[in-house]
Amino acid sequence: MHKSFNPNWIAAVLGAFMLMFVALLPIRIDFNVSSAQETEAPGQVVEYTLRTIIGQNPAMAFIGVGGDIDGVINPTLNAQVGDTVRITVINGDPVLHDLTIAEFGVSSGELTLQDQEAVIEFTPTAPGDYVYFCSVPGHREIGMWGTVHVEGEAIASDDHMASSGEVAQVAAQPTVAPAVSDAVSVVRNPSDLPGPLGDREPTNVEVHLTALEVTGQLADGTTYDYFTFDGQVPGPFVRVRVGDTVELRLTTADGSLYPHSIDLHAVNGPGGGAVYTQTNPGGETSFSFKALAPGLYVYHCATPSVAHHIANGMYGLILVEPEGGLPPVDREFYVMQGDMYTAQPYGTQGHLTFDHAAMLDEDPEYYVFNGAANALTTDENALYANVGETVRIYFGVGGPNATSSFHVIGEIFDRVYSQASLTSEPLTDVQTTTVPPGGATVVEFMLDVPGRYILVDHALARMERGLAGYLYAEGDENPEIYHGDQITEGSGH
Ligand SMILES: [Cu+2]
Incomplete structure (x- = not known):
């Protein structure tokens, strides 16, 4: 479920006030504003918390923590154009995960420890559905993804998207790191197997x-x-x-x-x-x-x-x-x-x-x-x-x-x-x-x-x-x- 929110914004004063107010809360606040003149919307800060889980169906996922998304598997995260979207990711298990949104060029970076947290932040400048996902190989395919749903009117800009983080980068061609000097041989010798059991009883x-x-x-x-x-x-x-x-x-x-x-x-x-x-x-x-x-x-x-x-x-x-x-x-x-x-x-x-x-x-x-x-x-x-x-x-x-x-x-x-x-x-x-x-x-x-x-x-x-x-x-x-x-x-x- 996502809120209805008029893309036009009321006076900047109100926006700034709400920004201060909302920033203190753990989850997003919905409120309706009935139109005003068009501005470069300052937006709200909307915050979500997601935790990684390993389960049965799907095998891996994000689960919402707090607010409307509490307990929801791969919840849809709603925002308006111009909002500052802040997502806290908590690692639910001591295994490798992250949270990435390719269009915004943001990623939590690698989370490897249980309860390790990271925060990503970005500002959508165009409406649409954007996928958040875990970029560890295979994790997205088996269920670790959801949608950031953005409403509103696109903010005129040369860039389709703006990112407030430092992580926005164009994906580079894969480069090759040097071979690891202390790499081991993993080869099992083909003669390495136990001999016949002989004529023994089940045990x-x-x-x-x-x-x-x-x-x-x-x-x-x-x-x-x-x-x-x-x-x-x-x-x-x-x-x-x-x-x-x-x-x-x-x-x-x-x-x-x-x-x-x-x-x-x-x-x-x-x-x-x-x-x-x-x-x-x-x-x-x-x-x-x-x-x-x-x-x-x-x-x-x-x-x-x-x-x-x-x-x-x-x-x-x-x-x-x-x-x-x-x-x-x-x-x-x-x-x-x-x-x-x-x-x-x-x-x-x-x-x-x-x-x-x-x-x-x-x-x-x-x-x-x-x-x-x-x-x-x-x-x-x-x-x-x-x-x-x-x-x-x-x-x-x-x-x-x-x-x-x-x-x-x-x-x-x-x-x-x-x-x-x-x-x-x-x-x-x-x-x-x-x-x-x-x-x-x-x-x-x-x-x-x-x-x-x-x-x-x-x-x-x-x-x-x-x-x-x-x-x-x-x-x-x-x-x-x-x-x-x-x-x-x-x-x-
Ligand atoms: Cu394995």
């Missing part, structure tokens, strides 16, 4: 994960602010057996800017754990579930914007072994694919930033195996095996958006547990297998010939955006199966 298993925001190396000379489980991408490989009861505890590291949570696709129950684990910085939550069905399942953060948290690295795999486990193999590996959205083009050196619009457009700059560009092509993080050995790759896609056409250049999958179903017969002799975001597969093959094999998504343009991994097979040549005169360069192999 209780405790899993403790920590949501950790870290500045990591995205590529050589390029850093990025990741969200992770336990500091690496993907998160820890969780291995249980069917019938186990899993007690899952999630901690969000103190000092984080975002709340985090977990949804495991191995769970039967709403949210897959997410309804029990929305965890603020410094907090801890837990829940338990019984693993009812064998399979290889993705887990991921499910805090809005979920896609943002996934893009930044919050995903992993949980294997629910069938009774008796999977058939033994010589080597097991753990690889996950993700797509990443930076404001700066692929290959830019420096500290890159997240581009929410690019994510919504599903237009990634980077594709990564295990968290960073070409991470699994380094000697440190490549896959190693011997000729004659059987290899099993647990492969999942965190996404958030891109489906993988998983392929190993130079090999044929002897067996594919398609869609990561461990209760169906595996497919045999497969070249490439489709893995959707939030999906997984298990592939197995025997290495006949030594050399370097390349893990790819056979949408091969992605190889030019960081998506490749090397598997080295050592052993004796096997000319009966594969031989030529001379290995040529530039074959991509």
Whole structure:
């Protein structure tokens, strides 16, 4: 509801008097004025207080504090042309928010502490509806926005809008900050996974994960602010057996800017754990579930914007072994694919930033195996095996958006547990297998010939955006199966 207010103003004396009067009150005062001569209206001071909230529907919002807007979600804030609009923003949780109004060039700046406050002030010079919103990636899209409704007649001015604050600026082209010198490696080594459980009875298993925001190396000379489980991408490989009861505890590291949570696709129950684990910085939550069905399942953060948290690295795999486990193999590996959205083009050196619009457009700059560009092509993080050995790759896609056409250049999958179903017969002799975001597969093959094999998504343009991994097979040549005169360069192999 907004007041009716004649755009013409009564004498400046009355206005000045009201200004003094209104400035003392926590909320706006409505009063009607019956016309007078047209002036450069001095306006009133109208004040509103908004508090950020994290809820269910919408997932995040502003809620009015005091006056007509008390308790209203994303209330419409009314003002007249010429008013001085003053909005106090209070951070309702110890996570990152702000309040921005683009047209007026005003922002509260980053609020990170619980109950932290900021005040913005501006003077609209034209009627219309203007959006106030939280500019943290994804927060506007999931509900953190409302309207400033301005009535009256436009004040003649060259500038469409006037801002009384110092924050009014023209948005500049994104510039690249220097790479962060102490950025860590977030790459999980593909050999870093627990071994088979063996033939044991169902039991209780405790899993403790920590949501950790870290500045990591995205590529050589390029850093990025990741969200992770336990500091690496993907998160820890969780291995249980069917019938186990899993007690899952999630901690969000103190000092984080975002709340985090977990949804495991191995769970039967709403949210897959997410309804029990929305965890603020410094907090801890837990829940338990019984693993009812064998399979290889993705887990991921499910805090809005979920896609943002996934893009930044919050995903992993949980294997629910069938009774008796999977058939033994010589080597097991753990690889996950993700797509990443930076404001700066692929290959830019420096500290890159997240581009929410690019994510919504599903237009990634980077594709990564295990968290960073070409991470699994380094000697440190490549896959190693011997000729004659059987290899099993647990492969999942965190996404958030891109489906993988998983392929190993130079090999044929002897067996594919398609869609990561461990209760169906595996497919045999497969070249490439489709893995959707939030999906997984298990592939197995025997290495006949030594050399370097390349893990790819056979949408091969992605190889030019960081998506490749090397598997080295050592052993004796096997000319009966594969031989030529001379290995040529530039074959991509
Ligand atoms: Cu998260």
